[in-house]
Amino acid sequence: MLALTGGTVITMTGQIYEPGMVLVEEGKIVAAGPLDRIPAGVEVDDVTGYLVMPGFIDAHCHVGVAEEIYREEGDDTNEYTDPVTPHLRAIDAVNPADLGFEDARSGGVTTVATGPGSANILGGEMAALKTAGQVVDRMVVRAPVGLKAALGENPKRTYAREKKMPATRMASAALLREALAKARDYQRKLEAAAAGRGEHPGRDLKMEALLPVLRREIPLRVHAHRADDIMTALRIAREFDLLLVVEHCTEGYLVARELAAYGAMAVVGPVITNRAKVELKGISLETPRILAEAGVTFAIMTDHPVVPIQYLALSAALTLRGGLSEERALRAITLDAARILGLESRLGSLEPGKDADIVVLSGHPFDPRTRVVKTYIEGRLVYLPRP
The missing domain is CATH 2.30.40.10 (Urease, subunit C, domain 1)
Known part of the structure; x- marks a missing residue:
């Protein structure tokens, strides 16, 4: 002892x-x-x-997936060849030797939610890992902790260049709906086969990855900065009765009551950043305070390597400038972050x-x-x- x-x-x-x-x-x-x-x-x-x-918890980052130092050699963040890849798993990309894990420990970060980036409409499964270990399978706390999706600029920019869908926000929403609708049909066929009312549809890894989302076992974690994209995520979540976590939630202050009314949660950040793209125009340190006042559970992220993971606590500290209470800011990197990951009974x-x-x-x-x-x-x- x-x-x-x-x-x-x-x-x-x-x-x-x-x-x-x-x-x-x-x-x-x-x-x-x-x-x-x-x-x-x-x-x-x-x-x-x-x-x-x-220990601190970073509820959204890419540590181990987008490795420190390396470029193409160690960057497994986005699968640019297909906009719908829900069957990808973060654990298959994580390198436990990534120096980011050492940086995390030096910053008091003991658990991370890491996973794919935001180039795809459906990017794959996110995993919660402890930040010490040599074998990723033994670092896993829970996998998956959510299925990564993305709306807004990133999918449009990635696939419009290739003359593929999505080139518009309408197409992004349509592809997400289409995948969820196909998965629902797949689910019904599996249930019918199990009850002896039809043939087994055959294994489909893409559809399998979406079933825990449809069953509300894990949330759909949607990258959305602008208020209109956040509302699209909410619209689709309502349509399919999904658990929803909004990633980044930059303009969440404009739709905080809508998020609260649905019971959606958010992972806000990165806080230490500039207006690197158009959809960050409305970035504000007041977002966490307004979400808190509306009753939205949220965490603060680094989005490592966008902000180095050892600066998670400093990122949370900056939210005080926007009027957030010290206690709520601490919860955003501890207990509330654990709650978003479904790990509040353990972390x-x-x-x-x-x-x-x-x-x-x-x-x-x-x-x-x-x-x-x-x-x-x-x-x-x-x-x-x-x-």
């Missing part, structure tokens, strides 16, 4: 213990509370003077039974002077600054 003792413990469930103690055994949190009697025979890590928090707070993913900090994570002192994943020390 390991005991982290003496630090200020922020549980992310409303309790702050100063001084506090976190007990860890077999990769799980046993207890988090005030510094009281230290059990006999435990390994003690004295973190007096430091802040202790749950995002320091509670008994949850994974012992812990970051020890020299100060508040939103202070740019703060350093990550130690990072633990499942109770194992995975980052210690070089002397």
Whole structure:
């Protein structure tokens, strides 16, 4: 058993213990509370003077898929040959040796949702991974955590050059609807075959990948910056009764009440960016505050490598300039990020039974002077600054 003792413990469930103690055994949190009697025979890590928090979660990035340093050699972000590729799986592209994982640990990021980019209408399955490991299969927390889709400029730009659909926003929506409608027909044929009312339609990997979305087992995670594209995503989600996560959600402040009324969630960002394309014209640091006021659950992303993943906490800090509360900004990279990934029972707070993913900090994570002192994943020390 390991005991982290003496630090200020922020549980992310409303309790702050100063001084506090976190007990860890077999990769799980046993207890988090005030510094009281230290059990006999435990390994003690004295973190007096430091802040202790749950490890940070980046709910949207491309770490391991778009590798650091490399260009074509290590870039597996987009499959440009087909606009509809729901059957692609992030785990088949992740390189655990990507330096981005080391950067993540140095920034206190212990879990990431990584996956395909936004060139395709349907890009493939996203996966939640721990940021330490040599074999991707052992790093997986949950896969898939959503099916990546995209609307707006990126699919149009990619395929119009090839004289293919989609060259318009109408075509983008049509291709997405068409794929979902085909998958629904495939689902009905499978159900009929199972009930003895017809022949098995044969295995179709594209359709199989869409079935968990139609069953509401995972969300459709739609890249959408502009308000009109967000509304298209909502329109299609309503039509097929889908769980919806809006990725980027740049102009979400214009349609926050619509998102809240449907129960959609959002992953906002990257925050540290410029107006690199037309659909970023309306970027605002007030987006997270307005989403919060409307009742939308959201997380903050880096979109690594767009923003280096070690700057996730700084990205969340900037949302305070737009009026977001400090507590809600912290939740956006811990508990609310875990909720969006369907992992709130395992990650995002320091509670008994949850994974012992812990970051020890020299100060508040939103202070740019703060350093990550130690990072633990499942109770194992995975980052210690070089002397």
